Amino acid sequence: MNHVQSPPQAVEANRRYEDIRRVTVVGGVIDLLLGVVKILVGKLALSQALVADGVHSLSDLATDVMVIWAAKHASREPDESHPYGHQRIETVATIVLGLMLAAVAVGIAYDALDDVWRHTEVSVPGGWALVVALISVISKEWVYRYTIRVADRLQSEMLRSNAWHSRTDAISSVIVIIGVAGAMIGWVYLDAIAAVAVAVMIIYIAVKMVRNGILELIDTGVEPERLQSMTSVIRETDGVVDAHDVRTRLMGSNIYLDGHVLVDSKVSVSEGHRIGEAVRQRLKQEFDEISDITIHIDSEDDASYQLSDELPLRNIVRQSLLDRLADVPQARDIERMTLHYLNGRIHAELWLPLANFDDVAQARQVAAEIRQRLSDADEVEKIDVLFS
Numbered sequence: 001m002n003h004v005q006s007p008p009q010a011v012e013a014n015r016r017y018e019d020i021r022r023v024t025v026v027g028g029v030i031d032l033l034l035g036v037v038k039i040l041v042g043k044l045a046l047s048q049a050l051v052a053d054g055v056h057s058l059s060d061l062a063t064d065v066m067v068i069w070a071a072k073h074a075s076r077e078p079d080e081s082h083p084y085g086h087q088r089i090e091t092v093a094t095i096v097l098g099l100m101l102a103a104v105a106v107g108i109a110y111d112a113l114d115d116v117w118r119h120t121e122v123s124v125p126g127g128w129a130l131v132v133a134l135i136s137v138i139s140k141e142w143v144y145r146y147t148i149r150v151a152d153r154l155q156s157e158m159l160r161s162n163a164w165h166s167r168t169d170a171i172s173s174v175i176v177i178i179g180v181a182g183a184m185i186g187w188v189y190l191d192a193i194a195a196v197a198v199a200v201m202i203i204y205i206a207v208k209m210v211r212n213g214i215l216e217l218i219d220t221g222v223e224p225e226r227l228q229s230m231t232s233v234i235r236e237t238d239g240v241v242d243a244h245d246v247r248t249r250l251m252g253s254n255i256y257l258d259g260h261v262l263v264d265s266k267v268s269v270s271e272g273h274r275i276g277e278a279v280r281q282r283l284k285q286e287f288d289e290i291s292d293i294t295i296h297i298d299s300e301d302d303a304s305y306q307l308s309d310e311l312p313l314r315n316i317v318r319q320s321l322l323d324r325l326a327d328v329p330q331a332r333d334i335e336r337m338t339l340h341y342l343n344g345r346i347h348a349e350l351w352l353p354l355a356n357f358d359d360v361a362q363a364r365q366v367a368a369e370i371r372q373r374l375s376d377a378d379e380v381e382k383i384d385v386l387f388s
Contacts, residue, residue: 020071020159023150027143027166028064031057034136034169041132050133052108052195053172056202057136059104060165063097067162070094087251090158091216097161098209105202108195133177140170155289157250161209168205172198221248222255230257233286239263239275242301254291257283265299265342272297300342308341312379317346321380324373330356330366335388345381348374354387363387 038054070093147163150156175194182194221227227248234243246259261279263272276295283290312320318337325331333356340347350370357363367385374383 016154016156017071019150019154020156021068023147023159024064024067024071024162027147027162028061028068030139030143031061031064031169034139035061038132038136052198053133053136053169055104055108056169056172056198057140059101059202060162060169062100063162063165066093066097067158070158071156087254088217090156091213091251094158094161095210095213095217098206098213100206101202101209102206105199105206108202109199113196133173136173137170137177140166140173144170157212161212164205168201172201175201216250219249221250230283230287230290231259233282234259234261234279237275237279237282239267239271240279244301251291255287255289256292257290258294258296260296260298262298262301265340267299272299299340308344308346311341311344311346314339317348317379321348321350321374321377324377325370328366328369328373331370346379347382347384348380349384349386351386351388 035054035057038050038057040054042050042052042054070090144163144166147159147166151159151163175197178194222230227246230248231243231246234240234246240261241264242262244260244262246257248255248257250256261276263275267275276297279295280293283293314337317339321337322331322334330352333352334350335353336349336351338349338351340349352363352366354363357366367387370385371383374380377383
């Protein structure tokens with residue numbers, strides 16, 4: 001069955017993309033301005049750390065561009081080739097961004113250490129490096145707070161990661177301030193050390209991004225405490241006896257859930273379906289981020305009891321029972337045969353019209369005869385004869 005977004009879902013997906021694009025464009029403009037200013041001032045003020053921080057800001061700009069691209073394509077509706085949608089594009093984009101950041105960080109650290117190893121004199125940064133670094137701290141912290149609010153509202157891990165990119169840039173600018181100030185008072189190598197520290201911080205964030213993305217690609221589920229909360233909601237739904245094998249997997253900002261729900265063994269198929277729908281509705285109410293729910297209704301605890309996979313299906317069972325009742329005239333009037341596959345055996349209910357009997361005593365006699373005739377049926381453990 002294809003998973004096709006309804007019009008409200010499609011509208012919500014487009015609204016989500018517009019929100020992500022808006023907040024990311026704002027951050028991107030700031031990243032561009034800060035990156036250019038940091039590199040220029042860093043060159044003029046002779047601050048390796050500020051130049052490294054400028055490269056960090058420009059790398060954030062590359063991140064912003066990829067976030068917008070990924071959000072646009074991830075918001076596309078499901079199609080025949082992608083029935084679950086395109087949310088994993090966000091995941092792949094996150095991994096690529098992490099690898100790019102790691103490569104940039106390694107380059108920054110190499111350049112800083114190379115200058116220390118090869119040059120006997122280290123330039124002392126000028127005061128403008130401090131001013132620009134301070135401006136960076138203030139502006140990037142504002143971008144972080146703005147972006148994280150939208151990320152929390154949209155439950156977007158990709159946007160949340162991008163917000164932390166901004167926070168990391170603000171922290172790295174603090175390190176730059178320390179390094180530049182230290183170099184200006186005579187600790188000449190502190191600026192280069194600060195550049196290495198910025199690189200290490202970038203690598204840490206990059207590794208974390210790549211790790212989380214890979215975990216999502218291999219269908220990692222939600223944390224155990226959150227899964228327990230979801231399972232509790234299922235068990236508390238009216239009509240549910242128990243639940244087991246509840247599993248989740250992450251896909252972009254969405255959660256996909258499936259699980260087994262145990263109901264009373266004698267409820268009708270339609271009631272079992274209704275209970276499953278009630279479970280789905282409660283989960284959606286309690287956990288907005290769950291976008292796809294598959295519930296398997298169990299009439300018995302198939303995690304503990306013997307399964308009925310080897311038992312014959314209805315047509316074979318029905319014909320076998322009717323053959324055994326061929327010489328019981330009233331058996332020809334069986335209106336309905338209900339089969340319950342429980343604990344590796346079959347419980348059969350045969351319904352006869354009471355109006356076809358002269359009195360209750362005759363009905364009871366025929367019922368006893370039918371049960372006796374079917375008592376040695378291998379595939380049937382219990383026979384109930386009922387009247388309508």
